[in-house]
Structure formats: structure tokens, C-alpha cells
Amino acid sequence: MEKNEKHKFMQKVIEMAIRNVEEGKGGPFAAIIVKNGKIIAEGTNMVTSANDPSAHAEITAIRRACKTLKTFHLEDCEIYTSCEPCPMCLGAIYWARISKIYYACNRKDASEAGFDDSKFYEEVCKRPPDRSIKMEKLLSEEGKKAFDKWLQKEDRIPY
Amino acid sequence: MEKNEKHKFMQKVIEMAIRNVEEGKGGPFAAIIVKNGKIIAEGTNMVTSANDPSAHAEITAIRRACKTLKTFHLEDCEIYTSCEPCPMCLGAIYWARISKIYYACNRKDASEAGFDDSKFYEEVCKRPPDRSIKMEKLLSEEGKKAFDKWLQKEDRIPY
Numbered sequence: 129m130e131k132n133e134k135h136k137f138m139q140k141v142i143e144m145a146i147r148n149v150e151e152g153k154g155g156p157f158a159a160i161i162v163k164n165g166k167i168i169a170e171g172t173n174m175v176t177s178a179n180d181p182s183a184h185a186e187i188t189a190i191r192r193a194c195k196t197l198k199t200f201h202l203e204d205c206e207i208y209t210s211c212e213p214c215p216m217c218l219g220a221i222y223w224a225r226i227s228k229i230y231y232a233c234n235r236k237d238a239s240e241a242g243f244d245d246s247k248f249y250e251e252v253c254k255r256p257p258d259r260s261i262k263m264e265k266l267l268s269e270e271g272k273k274a275f276d277k278w279l280q281k282e283d284r285i286p287y
Numbered sequence: 288m289e290k291n292e293k294h295k296f297m298q299k300v301i302e303m304a305i306r307n308v309e310e311g312k313g314g315p316f317a318a319i320i321v322k323n324g325k326i327i328a329e330g331t332n333m334v335t336s337a338n339d340p341s342a343h344a345e346i347t348a349i350r351r352a353c354k355t356l357k358t359f360h361l362e363d364c365e366i367y368t369s370c371e372p373c374p375m376c377l378g379a380i381y382w383a384r385i386s387k388i389y390y391a392c393n394r395k396d397a398s399e400a401g402f403d404d405s406k407f408y409e410e411v412c413k414r415p416p417d418r419s420i421k422m423e424k425l426l427s428e429e430g431k432k433a434f435d436k437w438l439q440k441e442d443r444i445p446y
Contacts, residue, residue: 232430271391
């Protein structure tokens with residue numbers, strides 16, 4: 129990808145993020161998915177307007193790209209996002225097998241604007257007993273039966 | 288929550304996870320959201336059937352609970368999940384402000400069944416330059432204009 133092309137995509141994403149705030153749809157975040165130099169999906173943060181805490185820009189764009197391509201993997205795609213992905217979105221990017229991330233702002237900039245991205249990175253990377261959300265393990269032996277069922281299923285579809 | 292109640296909820300989640308595999312809807316994972324001792328939403332992993340890499344059990348259950356309650360926060364809710372949440376789902380749980388996580392299996396069990404949860408925890412917790420997915424910063428000063436717009440917006444809705 130040429131430098132000018134990359135800047136053009138990021139400029140578009142930043143403008144989408146600004147417009148998202150102006151239109152009152154959610155936080156100041158936008159993302160696009162690019163494949164072979166073409167935009168295949170766009171997304172903005174819709175958390176408060178859609179009542180969906182997972183409706184961050186990156187996840188919204190990934191869901192739309194997957195719907196368009198009728199797939200659950202985006203190996204040949206790149207994502208442009210107006211801010212470094214939060215742990216949730218970074219996890220989604222890994223699950224989607226996206227090949228590269230371009231970002232403008234970072235978690236520190238997001239913190240200064242009142243968002244918890246940086247704090248949640250710290251939480252996710254702690255040992256479970258040390259996290260602010262309490263976690264309790266229950267019926268772990270019984271739970272493995274679901275994995276046994278999965279491994280026995282000959283036509284399972286891995287992702 | 289009494290011990291018996293908690294076990295009853297987790298037993299149900301494990302059965303949902305097993306059925307999800309039998310029905311070929313996706314991976315061996317299920318989750319429920321409980322508020323005041325009542326189940327308000329259920330979810331199973333639908334990644335491969337819905338072509339949505341974000342359609343893990345926890346995120347599916349969170350989306351449904353938020354839709355039902357018409358809110359983007361679930362402060363008084365607990366989540367029961369058949370396996371320790373992956374970084375994506377844990378991030379979603381933090382954004383949703385869920386108060387407690389009950390889980391049966393852990394990331395090591397998931398690895399043994401072929402899932403990348405443990406690997407993705409390692410990736411998310413690395414410094415960005417050290418990750419397997421390359422990240423490139425572009426137009427970071429320009430990007431801050433979206434945050435400026437947000438902070439200037441008097442009727443912004445934080446989440």
C-alpha cells in the first residue's frame with residue numbers, strides 16, 4: 129500500500145469518527161476494513177445508540193465485512209481505526225485473522241478523553257484473582273464435556 | 288446466590304454448550320446473564336453459523352441482555368459462561384460493567400480443544416510492536432480532532 133493511499137484511508141476514518149460524534153451515534157471512533165486496496169466495510173461506535181456495549185467501530189466493521197464476504201475470517205484484510213483497538217476489539221481482530229492494523233490515536237489519548245481502554249488493558253492482563261471483576265470457577269470437570277463433544281464431532285468447523 | 292442456584296445455572300450453561308455442538312451452530316461455548324436471580328439472556332457461540340467472529344457466547348448473551356433491558360450497561364448482572372472468557376469477551380464484560388463472572392473451564396482447557404484463547408491473551412498483553420499482527424501508527428495528531436469534538440459536545444453520553 130502506498131503512503132498516500134494509507135493516509136487517504138486514515139483521513140476518511142478520522143472524518144467518520146468526527147461525524148459520528150456530531151450525529152450523536154456514539155463515541156469518537158471509526159474503522160474501515162480494506163481488502164486489495166478497496167474498502168469493503170465501514171463501522172463507527174454505536175454503543176449508546178444501539179444499546180450494545182460490543183458495538184465498537186472495529187467490531188461493527190468486522191461484522192459487516194464478514195457479512196459481505198460471507199466468511200468468519202478476514203485473512204487478506206487490513207483494518208484502519210481512528211484509535212488503537214481496546215482489548216475487546218483487538219481480540220476480535222485476532223479471531224478474524226486480520227493481517228494488519230493501522231491506527232491514529234492510542235489508549236493514552238482515549239484515556240484523556242474519558243475512555244477506559246487503558247484501564248481495561250491492565251485488567252485483562254492481570255491474573256484472574258487480581259482483577260476488579262470477581263471470577264469464580266464452578267463445575268470445571270463437568271464443563272469439559274462440551275469440549276469432549278466438540279473433539280468427537282467429525283464435521284466440526286474450527287475458527 | 289446460594290451454592291445450589293449457582294450450580295444450577297452453570298449446569299444449564301454446560302448443557303447449552305453441548306447442544307450447540309450437537310446442532311452444529313458453532314464452538315462448544317454458552318453463557319447466560321443473570322439479574323436478581325433470574326436469567327435475562329442466553330447466548331451460544333455462533334461464529335461459524337452466523338459468519339461473525341465476534342459472536343462468542345458471552346458477547347451474544349450481553350447483546351441480548353442489553354436489548355432486553357434497553358441499556359448499554361449491566362451493572363447488576365452476573366455472567367455464567369462454560370469457559371473462561373477470551374480477551375475479546377472479557378473486554379466486553381468490562382465495557383458492559385457486569386459485576387461477576389462464573390466460569391467452568393479455563394483457557395488451558397480451550398487450548399487443548401484447539402482454540403486460541405490462551406495465545407490471544409499472550410498477544411493482547413504484549414507491547415504493540417511485539418505482537419504477531421503488525422500495527423502502524425498514522426496521522427495521530429489529526430486523529431485527536433475526533434476526541435476534541437467529543438470533549439466539546441455538551442450532551443455526550445459516556446459509556
